[in-house]
Amino acid sequence: MSRNFLVVLATLGSAAVLGGAFFFQYGMGLLPCQLCLWQRWPHGAAVLAGVLALVTRWRLWPWVGALATLTTAGIGVFHVGVEQRWWEGLATCTVDALSGVGRDDLLNLDVTVGGPVACDVIPWEMWGISMAGWNVIVSLGLTLVWVIAATRKR
Numbered sequence: 001m002s003r004n005f006l007v008v009l010a011t012l013g014s015a016a017v018l019g020g021a022f023f024f025q026y027g028m029g030l031l032p033c034q035l036c037l038w039q040r041w042p043h044g045a046a047v048l049a050g051v052l053a054l055v056t057r058w059r060l061w062p063w064v065g066a067l068a069t070l071t072t073a074g075i076g077v078f079h080v081g082v083e084q085r086w087w088e089g090l091a092t093c094t095v096d097a098l099s100g101v102g103r104d105d106l107l108n109l110d111v112t113v114g115g116p117v118a119c120d121v122i123p124w125e126m127w128g129i130s131m132a133g134w135n136v137i138v139s140l141g142l143t144l145v146w147v148i149a150a151t152r153k154r
Helices: 003-027 034-056 061-083 103-107 131-151
Strands: none
Touching: 003 034, 003 061, 003 131, 034 061, 034 131, 061 131
16 A cells, blocks of 8 residues: 555544534534543544645654554543543633533523533443544544654655
């Protein structure tokens, strides 16, 4: 496989992970916690690195993509540990779901107001693996693809 094919594959992989996260948030109504949000940024960086690698052909961009996906995998490992209560989460490990909600909205029975999402709550899992866990697995696979792309001559 060519380096460009691998870059496209890794770039589309991170784009798919982001698409899945947005689907769960906006399509299924699962609000992300702070660590969930942090896991998205490196995937965005990996997509950008992939586009820049294809446009500029600079050999450093696949390494940037690998670093980005490895970073999100690391955040994911921490998040899984918080979910499993292997260690404590961060003090800021909530999303302000009340942002934009006024005093009058809290008393209005017609308005649905959600609470902050805690990082140690698992809102969805498949085969006993949480979304954070799947992010780790997929991101490590994408890191491998990025590294192979970075080491290819063509």
